[in-house]
Amino acid sequence: MSLKHAILSLLVESERSGYDLTKNFESSVAFYWSASHQQIYKTLGDMHDKNWVSLKHQAQSGKPDKKIYSLTDDGAAELKRWAVEPVKQAAPKNQLLIKLMLARLVGTEPILEQLNGELKRVYKEIATYSKIEKQYFSSKPSHDTHLKNVTSYLTLRNGLLSAHAELDWLHEAIEMLENK
Amino acid sequence: MSLKHAILSLLVESERSGYDLTKNFESSVAFYWSASHQQIYKTLGDMHDKNWVSLKHQAQSGKPDKKIYSLTDDGAAELKRWAVEPVKQAAPKNQLLIKLMLARLVGTEPILEQLNGELKRVYKEIATYSKIEKQYFSSKPSHDTHLKNVTSYLTLRNGLLSAHAELDWLHEAIEMLENK
DNA sequence: CAAAAATATGCAACTATTTGCACATGTCTT
DNA sequence: AAGACATGTGCAAATAGTTGCATATTTTTG
Numbered sequence: 001m002s003l004k005h006a007i008l009s010l011l012v013e014s015e016r017s018g019y020d021l022t023k024n025f026e027s028s029v030a031f032y033w034s035a036s037h038q039q040i041y042k043t044l045g046d047m048h049d050k051n052w053v054s055l056k057h058q059a060q061s062g063k064p065d066k067k068i069y070s071l072t073d074d075g076a077a078e079l080k081r082w083a084v085e086p087v088k089q090a091a092p093k094n095q096l097l098i099k100l101m102l103a104r105l106v107g108t109e110p111i112l113e114q115l116n117g118e119l120k121r122v123y124k125e126i127a128t129y130s131k132i133e134k135q136y137f138s139s140k141p142s143h144d145t146h147l148k149n150v151t152s153y154l155t156l157r158n159g160l161l162s163a164h165a166e167l168d169w170l171h172e173a174i175e176m177l178e179n180k
Numbered sequence: 181m182s183l184k185h186a187i188l189s190l191l192v193e194s195e196r197s198g199y200d201l202t203k204n205f206e207s208s209v210a211f212y213w214s215a216s217h218q219q220i221y222k223t224l225g226d227m228h229d230k231n232w233v234s235l236k237h238q239a240q241s242g243k244p245d246k247k248i249y250s251l252t253d254d255g256a257a258e259l260k261r262w263a264v265e266p267v268k269q270a271a272p273k274n275q276l277l278i279k280l281m282l283a284r285l286v287g288t289e290p291i292l293e294q295l296n297g298e299l300k301r302v303y304k305e306i307a308t309y310s311k312i313e314k315q316y317f318s319s320k321p322s323h324d325t326h327l328k329n330v331t332s333y334l335t336l337r338n339g340l341l342s343a344h345a346e347l348d349w350l351h352e353a354i355e356m357l358e359n360k
Numbered sequence: 361c362a363a364a365a366a367t368a369t370g371c372a373a374c375t376a377t378t379t380g381c382a383c384a385t386g387t388c389t390t
Numbered sequence: 391a392a393g394a395c396a397t398g399t400g401c402a403a404a405t406a407g408t409t410g411c412a413t414a415t416t417t418t419t420g
Contacts, residue, residue: 002273002275002278005275005278006278009278009281009282009285012282012284012285030272031272031277032272032273032274032277032278033271033272033273033274033277033278034271034272034273076285079282079285080285080286083279083282083285083286083290083291084286084290084293084294086294086297087275087276087279087294087297087298088275089301090273090274090275091213091214092210092211092212092213092214093182093212093213093214093270094212094213094270094338095182095185095267095268095270096267097211097212097213097335097338098182098185098186098189098212098213099263099267100331100334100335101189101331101332101335102189102192102259102263103327103331104192104327104328104331105189105192105256105259105260105263106260106263106264108327110263110264111263113264114264114266114267117266117267118267121269141356143359143360147283147284147288147360148284150356150357150360151280151281151283151284152281153356154280154349154352154353154356155277155280155281157349157352157353158274158277158349158353161345161346161348161349162342162345162346162349164345165341165342165344165345166341166342168341169334169337169338169341169342172334172337173334173337173338176321176330176333176334177330179323180323180327180330
């Protein structure tokens with residue numbers, strides 16, 4: 001799995017608690033990976049056992065204590081090893097296409113409803129991406145931009161291009177099904 | 181999960197064995213869902229317990245016996261219920277984007293290698309889709325085409341549009357990283 | 361003729377993820 | 391004052407998926 005590596009990649013930048021990581025996964029990381037807080041706490045424990053991360057307790061006034069995790073040398077080595085290893089392609093899982101195939105069984109109307117629902121969702125997604133693009137990346141990064149900005153920009157572009165492809169497909173699909 | 185529903189959707193068309201279903205998943209279904217034979221046999225057993233599928237044994241000369249599964253009324257009802265229920269969006273899982281973020285840690289060269297590897301894979305994928313498009317769908321389905329052809333065509337279009345979006349993104353990403 | 365591939369099914373162990381619950385405190389809102 | 395929301399951590403059970411192994415026969419290929 002890559003959750004371990006997604007977490008380690010955040011710990012490269014700074015030490016973090018499970019709670020901090022959960023927040024990261026809810027905001028920025030959510031664009032390319034997702035995990036619940038239960039999964040994150042569990043995985044931090046597993047990685048601590050493997051000695052990929054080290055742990056220190058931080059007492060806080062008022063709030064509960066934090067358990068702050070940092071990347072160890074072993075963790076950094078594992079992350080470097082994984083980063084250059086060939087990508088393992090995730091198996092496609094597209095519920096909507098199963099449902100589309102069921103148009104014969106349930107009729108085109110309920111399937112068109114589903115497609116229109118997705119259309120709304122994708123529009124919203126594109127709006128979210130566009131907003132971030134304007135806020136943080138008002139001009140396309142150039143050769144003197146820091147590498148981190150470049151990779152963040154490309155992550156955003158990935159989301160935008162995929163969303164646009166889905167939008168185009170949904171328009172095609174809706175048009176063809178409406179003419180049946 | 182939707183593996184149950186993907187299997188049921190095939191059993192709508194005809195009764196099939198676990199082996200038959202495995203072959204379906206390796207060829208056509210693979211474009212939108214994937215499953216190993218172990219998983220398919222297991223799930224068929226689970227669905228038999230739920231009475232979503234019924235079972236008959238078929239002796240074969242020479243080859244091992246087959247266990248042929250058919251859709252039951254309960255199975256059909258479940259499939260119809262699921263088909264019209266709102267799509268549950270799959271959480272994004274993109275290893276490549278985690279790796280891209282690691283360009284600072286490991287340098288841009290190994291990441292460019294990964295991106296170029298993906299480029300090759302996507303080119304092949306597009307070639308596969310284009311070949312099928314030519315073989316089976318020489319002309320865009322029109323209003324008098326059977327619904328099943330329309331949905332199959334749209335499944336193919338989904339693959340093509342997604343693959344093209346990824347291709348465009350890879351070109352952008354490679355260009356930007358090369359200029360660093 | 362021997363080896364490999366295809367046909368056919370499945371268990372067991374492990375890894376990954378989801379869902380539901382639990383607990384403790386602080387601040388902010390109505 | 392009551393209730394919601396944020397901070398902070400986690401267990402347990404169930405579901406989903408992967409990996410390795412097992413078995414038996416037939417057909418095809420070199």
